[in-house]
Amino acid sequence: MSQDPWAALEARRQRRHWRAWPWGWAALLLSIGAWACTFMLMVLVMASFGMPGDGSHAMQATAPYLYATLALGGATLLGGLVASVxxxxxxxQAVGGGAxxxxxxxxxxxxxVPALL
Incomplete structure (x- = not known):
């Protein structure tokens, strides 16, 4: 390690380059992505309903997509929360983070709220 204070300052600036990222826009995009995952979950649940007497074939066919979309929605929600903070x-872009x-x-x-009622 060098004793030069300017070199130490430059090394510190390079280590923390992620602080200059546009976190507000990232949070806004991730929250919109969480809404898109919720919409896709709704579409997949509606598609999983089959005709009466058909059995559970439609639900079994869409189950992997439901789980993948649910995991992606949870990850985007968590990522959006971290990015907004x-x-x-x-x-x-604090306004984007607040939005x-x-x-x-x-x-x-x-x-x-509907689940609690």
Whole structure:
């Protein structure tokens, strides 16, 4: 390690290059992606209903897609939450981060409130 303070400052700046990323826009895109996954889950659930007397063939055919979409939706929701917190704390498009938090809160309210009633 060098004793030069300018070299140490440059090394520190290079280590933290992720702080300059546009976290607000990333959070907004991830929250919109979570809404898209929710819409796709709705389409897959509607497609899994078969004719009465058909058995569970339609549900078995769409089950892997349901699980994959559910996992992708959970990952985008978690990633959007992390990105929005980073956007607000690092002051990188904080408005986008706040809008993403609002969209994710609305999504959770739409999904959880009918289940609680």
């Amino acid at each position: 980073l956007a607000i704390r690092l002051r990188r 993403a938090l609002a969209l994710m809160a609305l999504l959770l309210a739409v999904l959880l």
